[in-house]
Amino acid sequence: SNLALNIWIIVLLIYSYTASILPVNIILQPRDYLSTFILFFGLICGYLGLMLTRPQINTPAFLGWTAKQGPLFPMLFVFIACGAVSGFHSLISSGTTVKQLDNEKNALKIGYGAMLLEGALAVLALLSVTAGLSWINKEGTGCPVYPELLKTGDWIGTFSAGYGRVVSKILGITFGCLVATITLNSFVMTTLDTATRITRYITEEFFGKGLKIKIFNNRFFSTSIVIFFAGYLAFGNWKAIWPVFGASNQLIAAIALIVVSLWLIGQKKSAFFSGLPGIFVFLVTVSALLYQSFVFLNQKNNLLFVISIILVFLSFFILFEVYSFLKNRPK
Incomplete structure (x- = not known):
């Protein structure tokens, strides 16, 4: 319901504010550490499921050209963003990752390893919807149909349905769908608080250090400004931008x-x-x-x-x- 959604938005805004103003090792780092167990569990089960169930990719390789989203070049390179090259990730690596390194020499392994793992997760997500789901409705199979699920706008449910079928021999379909949902939510949660912190850094540097507006050097004030605009978008039409x-x-x-x-x-x-x-x-x-x-x-x-x-x-x-x-x- 709208009431439940609004309550969750308020709770998450309060959490983001708190995580942004506290030192990294108080909330953000322990939460990241706990999230890794969920993410690795979901990743390992997903690939084990692919090897055991060996699902067949039934999605057509080519559906035809469409100009709805603009020409293939250059729009393709801005639609496929985070999985290829991401400016947001460069801000994260320079804003929070560096504060959690024991040794600068570990940056190479962590940065390169994170890139490989994100690629592995992208492949798993792709196979979950192309092989775990059906492209056309076949009677008697009971397999969810990808285009029909996507029309609902529930992209989390779409991924979860495909992942659940991929890991069905290990976890069962129902529990597999639950694992997919928790894994994805955990993945998104790491973005929420980290993005708030990074936006606070940028606000402080631009307005406080750059334009010399002293009040923006106060992390409580800067975070409040960030949360205000985040809440405005969350309760309004965030899809506008x-x-x-x-x-x-x-x-x-x-x-x-x-x-x-x-x-x-x-x-x-x-x-x-x-x-x-x-x-x-x-x-x-x-x-x-x-x-x-x-x-x-x-x-x-x-x-x-x-x-x-x-x-x-x-x-x-x-x-x-x-x-x-x-x-x-x-x-």
């Missing part, structure tokens, strides 16, 4: 790669391996933003049009900063 998430996320990824490249250049080291993908992601993302700007303008969607234009402006500001660094760096 969702269409620009992919492009904004990839733009941050491009910035992260470019910053790393500039640091390597400053250290007189090769920056090819980070600079080339950084330039590619940057150009593709800006192209997508320009395309989306014209689409939003034609749709008279002023909010998304303004956001897209601001992001394009910031993109050119980044180019200016890169040029200034390369021009003024010591030889």
Whole structure:
């Protein structure tokens, strides 16, 4: 019901506020530690289930072209965001992960290992819906149909139904669906409090240290501002700004790669391996933003049009900063 949903939103906002203002080792780190057991359990059971049930992929390899979401290039690169390259993850690694390292040398194993594990989770999720579910309704099979489930908008239930059938020989369908739901919720919960903390950092750095507005240096005030806008979106139409998430996320990824490249250049080291993908992601993302700007303008969607234009402006500001660094760096 709406009442239950609103209560949960308030509870989660209070939790996010608390987790953001407290030191990392009080709530965030122990919660992350406990979540790993749930995530690894779900991941291991999922792959064991795939090996035992050996489900057949019945999803068509190609369904046809559609221009509903825009041209394949460059929009494909901003729709498939987190699983490929994610600017949000670069903020997390520089904002909270670094505070939990015993030794800087562990960063390579943790960063690379996390990338491999996220890829493994993505493959499991993909196989759960393409092999665990049916694409067409076959009488007598009792297998949930993927397109029908997806139409309901319950993407968590869709994944859970497929995962439950994949692990049916280990956990049973009912318990398997429950494990999938808990695993996914645990995965999302780690994003909720961490994202709040990172947004608080950005708010403090931009308004407090950058614009010299002293009150924003207070973590209680900065977090309150973040939670206020988060609550406004949660209780309102948060989907209104969702269409620009992919492009904004990839733009941050491009910035992260470019910053790393500039640091390597400053250290007189090769920056090819980070600079080339950084330039590619940057150009593709800006192209997508320009395309989306014209689409939003034609749709008279002023909010998304303004956001897209601001992001394009910031993109050119980044180019200016890169040029200034390369021009003024010591030889």
